[in-house]
Amino acid sequence: MAESRLTGSSGGRGADPDALIGAARDGDPRALARLVSLVEDSSPQLRSIMQAIASATGQAHVVGLTGSPGVGKSTLAGALVRHYRDHDHRIGVLAVDPSSPFTGGALLGDRVRMQEHATDDQVFIRSMATRGHLGGLAQATPQALRILDAVGFDVVLVETVGVGQAEVEIASLADTVLVVVAPGLGDSIQAAKAGILEIADVFAVNKSDRPGSQEVIRDLRTMLAMASYGPSDWKPPLVPIAAATGAGIGDLAAAIDRHRYWLGASGRLLDRRRARTREEVSAIALGQLRQRAGQLPGASRLDELAERVCAGKLDPYSAADELIGG
Amino acid sequence: MAESRLTGSSGGRGADPDALIGAARDGDPRALARLVSLVEDSSPQLRSIMQAIASATGQAHVVGLTGSPGVGKSTLAGALVRHYRDHDHRIGVLAVDPSSPFTGGALLGDRVRMQEHATDDQVFIRSMATRGHLGGLAQATPQALRILDAVGFDVVLVETVGVGQAEVEIASLADTVLVVVAPGLGDSIQAAKAGILEIADVFAVNKSDRPGSQEVIRDLRTMLAMASYGPSDWKPPLVPIAAATGAGIGDLAAAIDRHRYWLGASGRLLDRRRARTREEVSAIALGQLRQRAGQLPGASRLDELAERVCAGKLDPYSAADELIGG
Numbered sequence A, B: 001m002a003e004s005r006l007t008g009s010s011g012g013r014g015a016d017p018d019a020l021i022g023a024a025r026d027g028d029p030r031a032l033a034r035l036v037s038l039v040e041d042s043s044p045q046l047r048s049i050m051q052a053i054a055s056a057t058g059q060a061h062v063v064g065l066t067g068s069p070g071v072g073k074s075t076l077a078g079a080l081v082r083h084y085r086d087h088d089h090r091i092g093v094l095a096v097d098p099s100s101p102f103t104g105g106a107l108l109g110d111r112v113r114m115q116e117h118a119t120d121d122q123v124f125i126r127s128m129a130t131r132g133h134l135g136g137l138a139q140a141t142p143q144a145l146r147i148l149d150a151v152g153f154d155v156v157l158v159e160t161v162g163v164g165q166a167e168v169e170i171a172s173l174a175d176t177v178l179v180v181v182a183p184g185l186g187d188s189i190q191a192a193k194a195g196i197l198e199i200a201d202v203f204a205v206n207k208s209d210r211p212g213s214q215e216v217i218r219d220l221r222t223m224l225a226m227a228s229y230g231p232s233d234w235k236p237p238l239v240p241i242a243a244a245t246g247a248g249i250g251d252l253a254a255a256i257d258r259h260r261y262w263l264g265a266s267g268r269l270l271d272r273r274r275a276r277t278r279e280e281v282s283a284i285a286l287g288q289l290r291q292r293a294g295q296l297p298g299a300s301r302l303d304e305l306a307e308r309v310c311a312g313k314l315d316p317y318s319a320a321d322e323l324i325g326g
Helices: A002-007 A017-025 A029-040 A046-056 A073-086 A108-113 A136-150 A165-173 A188-193 A213-226 A249-266 A268-294 A297-310 A316-323 B002-007 B017-025 B029-040 B046-056 B073-086 B108-113 B136-150 B165-173 B188-193 B213-226 B249-266 B268-294 B297-310 B316-323
Strands: A061-066 A091-097 A123-129 A155-160 A176-181 A202-205 A238-240 B061-066 B091-097 B123-129 B155-160 B176-181 B202-205 B238-240
Touching (some): A073 A249, A091 A136, A123 A136, A136 A165, A136 A268, A136 B316, A202 A213, A238 A249, A249 A268, A268 B297, A316 B136, B017 B136, B046 B136, B136 B155, B165 B268, B202 B213, B249 B268
Parallel strands (some): A202 A238, B061 B176, B091 B123, B176 B202
16 A cells, blocks of 8 residues: 555655655655655654555665775775666665764765766665764664665665774664775774674675785684684675776675575574664654653753752762653 | 762772772772773662762863774873873773674773783773663763762873764763874875864874874864864864874873863863763663663563564554554
8 A cells, every 4th residue: 555655656846755755766866865854854754754665665685884994985885886787776875974963964075986876866875964963873774774675776785984883883774784894904903893793794805906905804714713603604705806996896796695695595684674673663762752851841951950960069860860850 | 078978988899889989089990990890881879879979070181082993092092191190190091992792892902002001000991891882882981980080080081992973972071082193094085074173172193203194284284274263262283293102292291281271261161061961961861761661561562563664564653652652
């Protein structure tokens, strides 16, 4: 039923959610861009949008793309877009930009690198701004994914900049986590710090035409050999590539596909998606509780309470009690 | 009154909060380590600990230390510890480790680099594990800071690994944000991406004895020149250092002190601390609401709800409604 609402549609320039969804499904890039903006803005319309698309989701392959700054994630994203377009897939890229809450958005850089795809309606590229909200990524990205999925994208890359918490989040979002490494970016302690071994489903060793790439591969092999895999576990393959020239991209896409197949055959795909959905539902529930807390009489008192805590007259727990009327 | 409880104490080996606080104040490193562990574990005892120390806080200078992987943050932290110890300050280092939720903790690396201070009771070094909790840093770090502050540390460095959200958090935690940059770590777009210009109070240009450091300084100067500062704004100084040899560390500490003085004289110190405290109190309140939500009848149904969302039979908003009984 929701399906029929998705196809019959009317233009998509207006703010009517059904019309926007229909237009986005028909390939209107502006309608899709507006839907994703509604997600970023936590629009009240999201509720009806999510209801409308619920039955149309679950088809897209979500590939997380992460790695330290400078490994060439954006270049690789571009190369993968090219590859999937050559194979006639509709592909989306959500670049999760942890940039400053002050500038409040994404920089030109990513977009410039992706410019060759700017006029292709089968490619959707968006730098998502989390606007300084901790956990903003956790709430907005699953919903943007949900929309791209419902309107017919086959593959969605979620690219994160940086290391650390963003990677932990991406591991819970993606079907397949692609970790990009490159020679010349610090020692193995740095790599291990970022926890990449545990979250990677596929390693792309970028800049494999440069000196040092053999060492990177050897180090990763050593670390992987020390990890203990069960007989039915997936063992992350290492794929040497050179994103700038396109070398190895076909092999990389094949490795991603093999992982996708393994996920389905082993039943892990459903496990991952259930876990992702639990997180998503919890985040929404928490956001609603937070909103309710904001409406409590205590909220207007936060300034005064903080003042008393700063002055050493109150401890933060007692202040929190007063805030939520506990 | 709380003050008197802090001084008269008895040993500090037991779990009694008052005794632990007293012992930590007297310089017992194990008592302090236990207190910080109580914070990491979100112990129920925290409430009474925070009550006991409320009136003793507000003295320590909190310095955030951040920058991309490989710029030498840990080496610089070690150099600053040495400097402050030479000037007879009691100094704490909280290294916030965004490492994997799978390994669940900090790696040996940081601690090894800090080993020379391991036997100095006036130095407290701790790699805090956020255990994969998003926002875990937001809740635990202010409380660990509160404890170090109350037991008499003059300076606390909060070191974050990585870029992105952690930096946004540190900007809200620290009195002074020290951003470390170094030559050879990517172009200025990468730097700007991380939003470092907006959060930095002081720039340390590390490895200033290496080629390329003049370019880094020039680029930063250009970017700072484009930013618009009012006549009463603080203009972040650039301090060339070589953390490994200790060169420039005295200048850097002087710049940090100047910023601390400016904060006090301009009234901004209280602004920052009020904002920090608002965040802290909100985080505690939110945690309590979250706990309440976990006790709602709907929580046991999260698995079932996620299953229905995955199957396309329910949208995530309706699932959240059911979860919180809305």
